[in-house]
Amino acid sequence: MLLRLAPALIVILLVAPILAGLAMALMPAFGYLPVLGGESLSLDPWRALFAEPGIWRSTLISLASGLIATAVSLAVVFLYLAAASGKRFDRWVRRLVSPLLSIPHAAAAFGLAFLIAPSGLIARLTSPGLTGWERPPDLLIVQDPWGLSLIAGLVIKEIPFLLLMSLAALSQLDPERRVAMARSLGYRPTLAWWKVVAPSLYPLIRLPVFAVVAFASSVVDVAMILGPTLPPTLAVSILTWFSDPDLDKRFMASAGGILQLGVTATALAIWWGLERLVARLMGCWIERGGRTRGENGLRLAGKGLILLASVTAFIGIAGLTINSVAGFWRFPDALPESFTGAHWVQALPSLAGPIGSTALIALVATLLAVTLALGALENEQRTERHPSRALWLLYLPLIVPQIAFLFGLVVLVEQFGTRPTHALVIFGHLLFVLPYVFLSLSEAYRRFDPRWSRLALTLGASRNRAFWRVRLPMLLAPMLTALAVGLAVSIGQYLPTQLLGAGRITTVTTEAVSLAAGGNRRIIGVWALVQACLPLVGFIVAIGLPRLLWSNRRAMQGAP
Amino acid sequence: MTAPHRLELRDICISLGSQVLLELDAEIGPGEVLTVMGPSGSGKSTLLAYLAGFLAPDFQARGQVLLDGQDISPLPAEKRGMGLLFQDPLLFPHLSVAGNLRFGLPRSVADKAQRVEGALAQIGLAGFADRDPATLSGGQKARVALMRLLLSAPCAVLLDEPFSKLDTNLRHEMRQLVFDLLREAGLPSLLVTHDREDAEDAGGRMIELNH
Structure with missing residues (x-):
């Protein structure tokens, strides 16, 4: 039941915020934003824009x-x-x-x-x-x-x-x-x-x-x-x-x-x-x-x-x-x-908070994305339907410029009076994590030999049991890779964190980028290095865990 | 494993669009093997997919599949009681040999460990329970796959050219084992193959498809 909703949910999740965001950027662009006193349509914003040196x-x-x-x-x-x-x-x-x-x-x-x-x-x-x-x-x-x-x-x-x-x-x-x-x-x-x-x-x-x-x-x-x-x-x-x-x-x-x-x-x-x-x-x-x-x-x-x-x-x-x-x-x-080591010692106390935020946002966004992607792919397998033509929609958040629709989203959120929270930032990251996770997972999922699941069913296993006991463990390695990709995408996000978090939620990335203006190379070195290393943790787990778990299963060693 | 079962295929007709792929009307009694022969492309695997419940939505099928008098064609694959033996042994690579056999056992079976041990002894693989299936020889893998199928207590069995990938010297021996065990269990079986020797060893009736 829930599975059948997954593809629709993904499309709505990806398309609705972008359309809403673009609409909410279009209106103030023509002077209409009652909250800020823009009551009537005008071309003034454009005149001001083109007058900028x-x-x-x-x-x-x-x-x-x-x-x-x-x-x-x-x-x-x-x-x-x-x-x-x-x-x-x-x-x-x-x-x-x-x-x-x-x-x-x-x-x-x-x-x-x-x-x-x-x-x-x-x-x-x-x-x-x-x-x-x-x-x-x-x-x-x-x-x-x-x-x-x-x-x-x-x-x-x-x-x-x-x-x-x-x-x-x-x-x-x-x-x-x-x-x-x-x-x-x-x-x-x-x-x-x-x-x-x-x-x-x-x-x-x-x-x-x-x-x-x-x-x-x-x-x-x-x-x-x-x-x-x-x-x-x-x-x-x-x-x-x-x-x-x-x-x-x-x-x-x-x-x-x-x-x-x-x-x-x-x-x-x-x-x-x-x-x-x-x-x-x-x-x-x-x-x-x-x-x-x-x-x-x-x-x-x-x-x-x-x-x-x-x-x-x-x-x-x-x-x-x-x-x-x-x-x-x-x-x-x-x-x-x-x-x-002085720069590290000095930066350490201020690193803990942003690292925690980064990890929290990345983990929740990625787990949500993996769950949704698995749901949609599993539904595709069970209904034996060909990959949906709606797939190109996955690229929508990657092709519409972030800055164009994230603004509108911020305006929209402000209309509802929602305060910047981690949940909001996670939602923003999900828009960009989901396409990559889906693309990375779908490849492995569709290549998976359908006979394995058929075999499980003819042995009397239910579809759910076939998923949990056969498909999921056999696809563990590509799934962990998809997780690592999702984490890396989320960790690297700057604009969604900065805008939806209204500057009050800091991650390693927002902190590192904001240091650019200061120009203290020692401190930048520390933060940028931390930023570069965080995604590696995900990939190390993605490569190491299957090797550890399947150390006694030769046929799982070279698994994709 | 003793209750006798009967599989009846009534006026089965599978078509793709307006083109009829195959028509079949047959009855298979307990312990009998019906062999369906035909070159590749004759619709053999489509027939198996239909009987097992995996027919791709592009195909249309008419007719009744009666298992012990009950029409199973509307049932999902996992509720049909149709066991399937593939060309490859397909032992789950992430489970041990015992894990593979256990996967087939119905949940209600009480003494699982004992059943698994007994089954391994029966196919001459006592002591192999904890082995990685990837370390088994081709013949050993085939035997584990067969035993996994039997432990799942099917009511009928479909065989999809299960001997075609075995070495020639193993083939005869494996056929004997498979057909003996199926007969002993009183299971009606449908064997699909393009190898005449398979049909001869099976010893039952034979239908040739030629398209």
Whole structure:
């Protein structure tokens, strides 16, 4: 009974808040919000918005950084997949990339900032030898006005995501056979991949790519750390206006939210146009039938770029670690003169509260999400219906910019006079946790051999017993992975916590991002490192627990 | 395991859209094996899915399946009393050998541990209770799967090419064991296969499907 409601419940949970939020952002954008004295419709919020200095530049940077970051990440992933031949180097790279997926965006952004800043690790390692700098140069590298560091920060985080999505999709395509077939016709391996695998792979990962375009064009936390400041990106500006003590600015912020929706929609439309263009160019290139030209360049780029991106991310995390224990650290020195635990000792008392909040919110949101996803998937199996076409709705919270509808939700919540509570924040996180948990779990669930459940039923077990005693234990490993993914998504959330918690509920992520403005690297190092490590706990359990439980069950060892 | 059962298939007709896949009318008495032969694609597995209660919603089926005089076609799979032996032994990989056998035992059975031990001894696997099923040989796995089926006290048994994946030297021996035990238990059985030797060893009537 309850099971049958699960799919509908998921759709309502995902769609209703977004529609309500957008509606409640649309009304104040046109001056209507009685609580704040906006009684009649007007265009004043829009006039105020377009009168803001630098608004066009903000808009353009949001648009461009979203598109460029996506294009670069996708190119790096495809180049790698084309060049990968399953040798040890490629497997090693894959193992290097996957943990990066769990690191929150903010932590990765801090790591990059610490690496490329004028007094960062790169400048230190090359000074004064190569650069001749005796003191940090007066250059705006981090937060550069063109958003280049922002793009770089997004790229190192989106590569693992797109790689994982591509690997999952590739398993349906049998790429080895396709490449072997093309090679027998005289194509070099990397070119063969581009010509016979890539055109079939892209349509399968289109929705995740759209999600990346949408995310990158509207991101807040990474833009606060790495993005330009004068003016900041559109999403960051909107957040500033929304948090302004002058409540009148809220009308302008709402108009900004709608503008952001337009920016993301434009980015997606441009992307769609680019897809056509690239498809046509690829078509010509494939038809021309070249078999060898470009092979070496493509292969080198494929191996080099992904390595550069992953190593950058890892050195960034190492930089966070060094900073968090650094004592006195003169400029061109590569390492601090002394190491100290003082920053940790100092931060410890203030860490406990946010860690507790983070864990509570992440655990409850993820458990709810897993329960709902299991309910919907189990219902799908029992009714033997094909996966619902409503599936694309799962991507809705990932494609509509967070900032556009979360505002409206806050306004709505304020109308009801609800005070910020953990429950509200958990609900906000659920919107973003549920899609990832569902996607991660559905893969394993649908691949599960249906004969196991049939066998259990013919042995006289009820459907519930078959679920609890057979399906659930046999799917323990993928379920724990889905849990870990959910925890990681929740831990990394900045905007839902900040907005729905009205700044009164602090998690490790909100705390770390708010430290960005202060610029105390030692303290940032401590918080960002804690933020980066929390999701790892989930993944360690997800990998370790099945091994422990099934230590005496050989067939469960290699379970997906 | 002694009460004799009878399975009657009355005017069964399974179709997909407007295309009739198979028509069957047969009666299987206690301890009898009816063999349904046919090449792949002849609708054998659809017939088994229908009898066991797993027919995909795309198919339409008419007719009656009477088990001891009662029409079971409206019942869900778990209430039908139809045991099913698959091509693969499908021992639950997360349970021990004894756990697999226990899974089949109905809840009302009192002395579960004793029954499991007795069953293991009967198939020559005494002392294997705590073993990981993945460490068993192919023949041992097949025997555990058969015993699990019998412990669940079915009223009729469906055999889905259960010998096709066994080594040739094991096949004959396994057939003997399966048919002996089924006969002894007085169970009506329906064997689906494309191997003529299976049918010969089963010793019962044979129906050929040819589509």
